[in-house]
Every structure is written in C-alpha cells, then in structure tokens.
C-alpha cells in the first residue's frame with residue numbers, strides 16, 4: 001500500500017492511500033481519517049460510499065466529517081467509486097462507466113473484468129483496513145450519498161450483522177425504478193431484472209433483508225428527487241415491511257455537498273452512539 005499523502009487535521013491524521021486491487025485489476029485510491037488514540041486502541045469504523053462522478057476526494061475535501069469523527073474516535077474510510085485508468089472501459093456519460101461503478105460486480109462485457117466494486121468494498125478493502133489501520137471491525141457503520149447511498153443500503157442489507165448502523169444522504173433507493181439504475185443495471189448486470197434485486201434496497205427489504213438502524217436525510221429541493229431518488233418508495237417499503245427507519249425531508253436542501261456537509265456531523269454522532277463499546 002502506497003501512502004499518497006497524510007495531513008494532520010482535527011486532532012487526527014487524514015490519509016490518502018493507493019494499492020493494487022486484485023478485484024478490479026487496477027490501482028485503487030482511498031482515504032482514511034484516523035483520530036488520535038491510545039497505543040493499541042482499536043476504533044470503530046464508518047464507511048462512506050460516494051456518488052456519481054466522485055472519487056475519494058469529494059467527501060474528503062468537502063464532507064466536513066473530521067471534527068465529529070475526532071470527537072467520537074471514529075475512523076472514516078472513503079473508497080473510490082469505480083476502477084479507473086488505461087485499459088479500463090468507460091462511457092461518455094457521467095452516469096455509467098468510470099466514476100459510476102454502482103457497487104456491483106458486473107456480469108456483462110466489457111465491464112466484468114474490472115467493474116467489481118461490490119467485491120472490492122465488501123471484502124478486499126475491509127481486509128486492508130483491518131490489517132493496516134487501528135480498526136475494530138466488530139464496530140462498523142456505513143453511509144453514502146446518492147449512488148453511494150444505494151451502495152451503503154445494499155451492502156448493509158446483503159451483509160446482516162456486519163454493520164451496527166446504516167445511514168444515507170439522498171440515496172437512490174430503487175435502481176429497478178429509476179433511469180440511472182435501469183441504465184447501470186442493464187449495462188453491468190444484464191436484461192434480466194430479477195438479477196437486479198440484490199442491488200436494489202427496496203427489493204432486498206421486500207425479499208426479507210433488514211437493517212439494524214437506519215437514518216436517511218433527503219433535501220426537498222434536490223433536482224433528482226422525483227426522477228431518480230424516489231425517497232417515498234423507501235418510506236413505503238419500510239412501513240410495509242416493518243423495517244424501522246428515520247427518513248427525514250430537509251426543507252430547501254439540494255443534492256450537493258453543501259447539503260451533505262450540513263448533516264454529516266449529525267450522521268457521525270448518530271453512528272457513534274451505535275458504535276460505542
């Protein structure tokens with residue numbers, strides 16, 4: 001693992017790291033914030049999955065999580081959103097290909113070889129974090145934004161018992177029911193819509209999966225709300241399934257990091273209460 005940079009910040013160290021991924025077959029970059037801690041102490045981990053067009057850098061530079069993470073002693077990990085680089089297929093559109101991995105293991109060509117973001121975020125990167133950072137892997141939470149909110153919800157729903165807390169900012173709640181999702185799932189997984197269900201938070205809940213604790217914030221002035229995000233589908237699915245959830249509409253907020261950074265400290269506080277002890 002190569003150390004790209006480290007910076008002292010908020011009583012901790014913000015690092016950026018690069019490694020050669022066996023899953024994606026590419027170099028992958030990720031960021032980790034580690035609060036100061038006693039020698040030998042292990043800290044809980046909060047994962048953050050980013051949205052379309054993002055790298056690790058968007059939340060690292062604009063997410064404003066460090067003060068809360070330092071206060072609560074929580075490690076914050078931000079992976080990239082796709083494989084990148086020479087030899088990796090791409091698409092002209094911002095919502096498919098590089099920067100738009102949708103946290104799936106692609107089954108279609110030409111994507112299947114490198115686009116293995118599910119295996120990367122579910123297995124390969126957690127093993128690296130456990131081995132290289134003072135991480136208590138018995139105390140993990142996960143969050144994310146938009147495509148990354150979809151990632152956080154679906155990774156947690158498929159891995160019961162791994163995360164104590166799950167939250168999301170303006171998540172895509174049902175790729176089966178929105179243009180971003182239909183395009184990505186068709187391209188990466190194929191035409192058989194039944195195979196998309198393991199990548200659809202509402203479908204996973206309908207099929208019996210459950211989350212330990214769920215917090216969602218959604219801006220009412222988000223231009224993607226009606227066409228892509230469809231928060232109401234998650235509200236209705238949780239109600240019908242008896243999945244407890246706090247899903248909040250935040251008046252006047254849009255889809256940007258101005259919104260995310262406003263509520264980020266509250267999400268970190270909320271995760272920290274679930275990750276204590």
Ligand SMILES: N[C@@H](CCC(=O)N[C@@H](CSC=O)C(=O)NCC(=O)O)C(=O)O
Nearest residue numbers: 051052053054058094145146147148257
């Ligand atoms: N470029 C696109 C919009 C892309 C966009 O809004 N990306 C969001 C995530 S959207 C869902 O996954 C994002 O986080 N962007 C990075 C940032 O730093 O804001 C368009 O033109 O519509």
